[in-house]
Amino acid sequence: MKAARHESHLRDGRVILSFDIEAVHQIEAARHCALSADWRSESYQRVARQVEWLRRVLDRYNVRATFFWVGKVAWRLAYLVRALHREKHEVGCHGWSHRALWDMNPEEFTKDIELNKRILENITGEPVAGFRAPTFSISQEKPWAVQSLYELGFHYDSSIYPIVHDRYGLAAAPRGPFRLVGGTAELLELPPATWQLGPVRLAIGGGGHFRFWPLFICDVGIRQALRDTGYAMLYFHPWEFDTDQPKLPLSLFRRWRTYTGIKYMRGKLQRFLGQYQFVLASQAAKELDRHRASLPVFYLGAAKAEMGKQTQGRLT
Ligand SMILES: [Zn+2]
Secondary structure: HHHHHHHHHHHOOOOEEEEEEEOHHHHHHHHOOOOOOOHHHHHHHHHHHHHHHHHHHHHHOOHHHHHHHHHHHHHHHHHHHHHHHHHHOEEEEEEOOOOOHHOOOOHHHHHHHHHHHHHHHHOOOOOOOOOOOHHHOEEEEEEHHHHHHOOOOOOOOOOOOOOOOOOOOOOOOOOEEEEEEEEEEEEEOOEEEEEEEEEEEEOOHHHHHHHHHHHHHHHHHHHHHHHHHHHEEEEEEEEOOOOOOOOOOHHHHHHHHOOHHHHHHHHHHHHHHOOHHHHHHHHHHHHHHHHHHHOOOEOOHHHHHHHOOOOOOOOO
16 A cells, blocks of 8 residues: 555656755855955845745746745845745745854754744744755764754755765765654655766756756756656755846856856746646655655664664654
């Protein structure tokens, strides 16, 4: 029975559309840029304008999406968090200050995410189920992050990009949804979509990867992910739709990586929205819980040796 339900998910594959709501001056590439208070203030206002545009477009296509908010942005733009929540979009956490995990110890991480979660829950009046680490920075060396997220009450995570990359990525992780174990805790993991070409796995799930490839390439990869895993998790950022934004003072390579393809993104997103069926990340996580035992398990750090299969998982 469980297997039959699983197969029906595979046939009806749906896209999980997500947005990481951060200001462009908070991204990893900008961390050493000296920016004025005016520049940063304008950058927050630009987030508001892009989110307003996203709201209108999603409404036009009747699509609901998952918005992972940086706490500092949500605090300034609480009216937008509230509006999205009222319109049945999902609100998730993306860190209070968008600090990557490699910059924090376990205590700092827990404080940062606890504040992020509390602010969002105060704004919407509802518990937050999902988390995405800034710069996909949950790595093999950070099993404590899973423990901490579990103890803070999260149900699912979307921080493991199963690819080879210079800054992030765990290439050995499964392509589709899986059970992520760290310490004594377990979370449901919804990884960004990839395209498997023989032994090569290409990132096509969002950000610079999605901006770089023409849409038809992303389509082929997304359709394969839907067929193979039942879901395709995509992620975008508000600044990726902001065509006339002032540019950060970056090196040539970083400038190319940050801004390539932005002028096509509004058109790409709208073409894309008409082609697929969509589901909120929290809804996908609930569906997956029904056949959780059949999902692959991926262990961080020494979790496997310590715990075997005796982990705590949260079912809803
Ligand atoms: Zn981010």
